[in-house]
Amino acid sequence: MNYGIQAKPPGGYGMNRKILVTGGTGFIGSRVVKRLIEVGDIPIVLKRSFSNIWRVKEFIDKVITYDIDKVSIEQVFRKEKIDGVINLAVSYKKYASISDIDELIDVNVKLPVRLLELCKLNNIRLFVTAGSYFQYSHDDALLSDYRFSVARSLYSSTKSALGEIMRYYSKYENVKTAELIIFTPYGEMDHEERLIPYIIRQKLSGNKVHLTEGFQRLNLVYVGDIADAFVRALDIKDLQESNFVFNIANKESYSIREIVTVMEELFGSRIEAEWSVIKAEESDLSRNYLVDLENTEKILKWKPRFNIYEGLKNTIAFYRGKKDEN
Numbered sequence: 001m002n003y004g005i006q007a008k009p010p011g012g013y014g015m016n017r018k019i020l021v022t023g024g025t026g027f028i029g030s031r032v033v034k035r036l037i038e039v040g041d042i043p044i045v046l047k048r049s050f051s052n053i054w055r056v057k058e059f060i061d062k063v064i065t066y067d068i069d070k071v072s073i074e075q076v077f078r079k080e081k082i083d084g085v086i087n088l089a090v091s092y093k094k095y096a097s098i099s100d101i102d103e104l105i106d107v108n109v110k111l112p113v114r115l116l117e118l119c120k121l122n123n124i125r126l127f128v129t130a131g132s133y134f135q136y137s138h139d140d141a142l143l144s145d146y147r148f149s150v151a152r153s154l155y156s157s158t159k160s161a162l163g164e165i166m167r168y169y170s171k172y173e174n175v176k177t178a179e180l181i182i183f184t185p186y187g188e189m190d191h192e193e194r195l196i197p198y199i200i201r202q203k204l205s206g207n208k209v210h211l212t213e214g215f216q217r218l219n220l221v222y223v224g225d226i227a228d229a230f231v232r233a234l235d236i237k238d239l240q241e242s243n244f245v246f247n248i249a250n251k252e253s254y255s256i257r258e259i260v261t262v263m264e265e266l267f268g269s270r271i272e273a274e275w276s277v278i279k280a281e282e283s284d285l286s287r288n289y290l291v292d293l294e295n296t297e298k299i300l301k302w303k304p305r306f307n308i309y310e311g312l313k314n315t316i317a318f319y320r321g322k323k324d325e326n
Contacts, residue, residue, distance in 0.1 A: 016040045017234065018080060022111065023088030024063075027190050028130065028182070030055035031227035032086060037062050039231055044080055046073065046089075055189050077118045084126035084234050085119060087112045096154040108158035113165055120173045127166065128233045131181040131245070133219070135160045136289075143247065144292035163245070170243035177242070178233045180226075183249040183291070187223030187311060188318035195256070196220075196312070199263060200319045203271050210277040214257035217288055219249045222311035225304040232302050239299065246300050249291040254308060266313055 019036055023029040024045035033043045037059055047053070049067040053060060066076050091107035093100045112129055119127050134156035136143045151157040166177040186196045195218075202209045229248045236244055254262070257275075264271050296302050306314075 016042065017083040018042045018044055018064075019234065020044045020046065020076070020080070020082050020085045020115075021088065022046050022086070022115070023090060025051050025053050025056055026088060026090075027055070027187075028185060028223060028226055029088040030189065031187070031223045032088065032230045033063060034059060035224075035227040035231050041231075041234075044076070044082065046076065073114065073118065077122050077124075082122070082124050084237070085115050085124065085128065086230055086234075087115060087127065087129040088230075090130065091155075093155050094153070101154075104155060104158050108155070109162055109165075112162050116166065116169045116173075116175060116177075119175045120169065125174065126176050126178075126234065126237045127169070128178045128180065128230060129162065129166070130230075131159050131163065131179045132156050133181055133183045133247075133249070135163075135181065143249075143289050167243050174242075176237055178236055178244040178246065180229055180233060181245060181247045181249075182226060183219040183221050183247070185223055185226055186220050187315050190223070190315070196259075196315060197319060199260065199271065200316055203263070203267060204320060208272040208274050209260075210274050211256060211260075212278045212280040213276045214260070214273075215255050216280055217253040217255050218259065219253040219289070219291060220259070220308060220311065221248055221250060221304060222306040222314075224311075224314075225302075225306055228305070229296075229300065229302045232300050236299070241299075244295070244299065246296045246302070247291050247293055248296065248302070249293065250304050250308075251291065251293065253288055259308070259312075262308055263312055263316070266309065266316055 019041050021029060021033055021043050024033045024043065025047050033045060033056055036043045042064065044064045044066070045056070046066055046068050048069045056063065064080070089107055089111055091103045093104060096104060116127055119125070133143065134152045137152065151160050163179050166179060169175040170177045186194070190197050192198070192201065199209050226248055229246070233246070260271055260273055
């Protein structure tokens, strides 16, 4: 259902919570929306009239959508009885230039702060957002929530800035907030230029894979597990604390070489990998960081359900099916 300035839409899919979602047509956002539907909630997705909805097309009829280039966010808050907000809109710039500053600040700071203010004004007591493990410094050996040092980029600095603002709203404005620090996501419908889809697509096309030396370690988290974490975060409204930070990660990380080996087992044949063709950008990523998951397991009650074999198996099956369609 797509709504502009129209009569208030009927609810009733799950007769449960109405959750406003930004970034709901993206890789992670679409899976969060799907998971909300599965548990009986009603997602309200903010998008643009020209947004590509291919990831949510199969269940779009179970979603309330608003085109925010036609309807203001304030109007959405007035029209809907919203129970919570999940903010997944993001502007990611690996190497930000001066021309990127406005977009980074607008999407990563101004938009969520606007949402927080609307939560306060409309008595909506729950705001959940996605953080990035790049908010941790290279110097950290133990990646533990509330222990951020110097973020690794301007992008991750904007995410950390939002975290500080969320603490203000949770302490003084009665909005319960949670930041989920997402480690390396992967899965079906990922952006095709990312590492895992790149390797799979090259393998399926019979092409060689050009990689770094392969010793960088990645803490892979399957997108289905990430979606489950965001839905679980909606239940923190019943807890006494007002501000939370949760690491969404696995206890083990894998080098790129180990990941390729697992994928070869799943394919049942060798991947033609050319190592050291690409220069690694962050050599210290070869370190095996320890991720603190105590609060994630104890408070959020979340653990990953998919191991690397299961997650990669699902991902390979998706891209294999996509190739067969073409």
